[in-house]
Amino acid sequence: GENVEQHPSTLSVQEGDSAVIKCTYSDSASNYFPWYKQELGKRPQLIIDIRSNVGEKKDQRIAVTLNKTAKHFSLHITETQPEDSAVYFCAAVYTNAGKSTFGDGTTLTVKP
């Protein structure tokens, strides 16, 4: 089955700096890659996603890149703010089967 590895597990940055979180996946059949943000005690919520026919997608301060050949994708957050502090999860989805596999999460702390 699919295996998703996410790094780093914790990340601490100064407000205004950039943060990068990386994920690798094992199954080349996976074709949809969402990123979720989970604040403490809350439910995960989608922040950005990318499909396998696209190499990069940007939404204001957040961007995601996908390298299908290397089977890895990354989340980039620029100009970080304290409210960006949360746990971030990547996922790989094999849409034909409807099956999602999540990474173990990255705890991002943005220091004011």
Place this chain on the structure above:
Amino acid sequence: NAGVTQTPKFRVLKTGQSMTLLCAQDMNHEYMYWYRQDPGMGLRLIHYSVGEGTTAKGEVPDGYNVSRLKKQNFLLGLESAAPSQTSVYFCASGRTSDYEQYFGPGTRLTVT
């Protein structure tokens, strides 16, 4: 529009007891999912459904059963609870498999 709701929010079980967790969505979504979230381990897929009357196994299905008799409801059953099933359980729904998953608020289950 309540989105995704879960019942109950908290539950304490003794080893060997059974219970059913209810997930309901009012968005007419085809796909529904049950995950468990343990500290440091991200979201692991237990079972999922690609439409009314269908169910499929995820990564960690042992010890759980599910049913999707109505499109809006997805039930997760524990027939004989074990301490290893102590976790936070999230339900989610999605319009399609390559689309955002909307998560419920979670159920915190403790098995003693």
